[in-house]
Amino acid sequence: MNKRNEKPRTLKSVLRIPYEMAQGPAWTHFFEGFKQKKILGTKCNECGRVLIPARPFCPRCFEPMEEWVEVAQEGTIVTWSYVNYTYFGVTADMIPQVPVTVKLDGTDCGWWGGLIGGFDVKNFDLVNKKVKVGGRIKAVWRDKVEGNMYDIDHWEIIK
Amino acid sequence: MGRMGRAVAVIGTGQTKHGRRDDVSYPDLVREAIQAVFEDAGITIQDVDAIVYGSMPSMMEGVAFNHFYMADALRAVGKPLLRTETCGSTGQSIAQTGIYWVASGMADIVLVVGSEKQHEGDAQATMMTIPDKITLPMVGGAPVAFSMQSREWMGYFNIDEAKAREAAAIVSVDCHDGGLNNPLAHIQMKVTKEEVMNAKIITYPVRLLDVCPSSDGACAVLFASKDKARKICKKPAWVKGMGFRGEEYYTGDSNKAVWQSTIGAAQEAYKQAGITDPRKELDVAEIYNPFTYHELMFMECLGLCPPGEAPDYVIDGVFSPDGELPCNPSGGVLCTNCIGATGLIRLAEAARQVTGKAGPMQVEGAKLALSHAMGGLEQFNAVTIIGSKL
């Protein structure tokens, strides 16, 4: 196909695009709760479910979720993984890391909301011994909270 | 849902050589699949009424509205052109869009094309924009999301870790053997169970040889009405049924071990195809398996074995090449993942199987085949059943 013996070139390029994403009243209040180290869920008056992150409306009933409920900061592990590769936004010094989905007491959903910590999570054998589906964890907040998803520093294993 | 409208046939398929394709531009790559599909069907662009195209989100390869970038390569100039995208299930979604078009009677022959050139961008960076940045900023990377699902499934059914590990290794060995039979596959290498089980952990329980490659490639399929198909094509394949289901946004809202959108899409497709016992009635299945553990979960949700028992069935060889229902004889997504094309490749391979055109990958006497794909973190599932008889 290429009779000219030229190695086909590639063009290297980077795009940077800024955004400004509206958080709406429900997520705004949810993160105001974080500023007081509280986890606030919303309750649906149709199906009775309490969901986090807080929702403006129930995904199943389509009704507004206007009742706020403070939920426990402890819960049960639904699933976890041990991430041992880097990808966009995750640098070599950040891995291995252990993301977790937790079902907090008083809620009706799992919440993929952060990483397990509080011990040497880079040690896989230790992680696989300590972290269990069905095991119990609790939120450990950062000292300085800013009202965003990074305010929970990590989830700590409790017996 | 339920009625299929007019009967729809597959009258041709075409694929590129998949792999790292920086030898050609993106439109050049798409043109390769277009040439192949017209050669296979023995018709020209003049016979085509409309075109459907899809890929991952445009930002994946740095050109927005890439169906415009592809317009000439797609031969879409002066024709109706639709773009459909649902992430990993894009290939199935564009097929179903084309099928709707023919089934409705609004078009007689539709060209459906899916493509990806993963090496031109940062696929994982694009995928990190699939969840929102407000409430799910740290949810990223397909391997992470899919491994979380796998661990949930193992935990929910209390599946022995070693047993799941062995079954996933068998899936990897079978797929890599399939890839060796597929001259177009990206990955062509022999692996052993031991190599898979001892490979480097990527996202536990997933190890390196449980993971698909990032591929460049394209696939094109021509769909036709019954009358046109009978005139043009000696041996068409037929669309017997199709299903598509969406899922809630937040991953934790529902259980992924019993994955409702997969189950719903499969049940809808089976109902239309008149299938009541899929494992017995299907002859071959092309299941979306970018990760081996995913295939195990999908075997269950597609109703090919009871929930929680896929590892037992796989270890018994039920889904291996000589088993009751061979899965992914093409090597599957595990050997080739040009994402926008991936779901369409599943359908193309299903059509080649039921028309006896699958070459070294051929499952002897295959008459009824399943194709499947999943997209988003978990939000979309699609199933299309292809058969040799109308």
Ligand SMILES: [Zn+2]
């Ligand atoms: Zn509700």
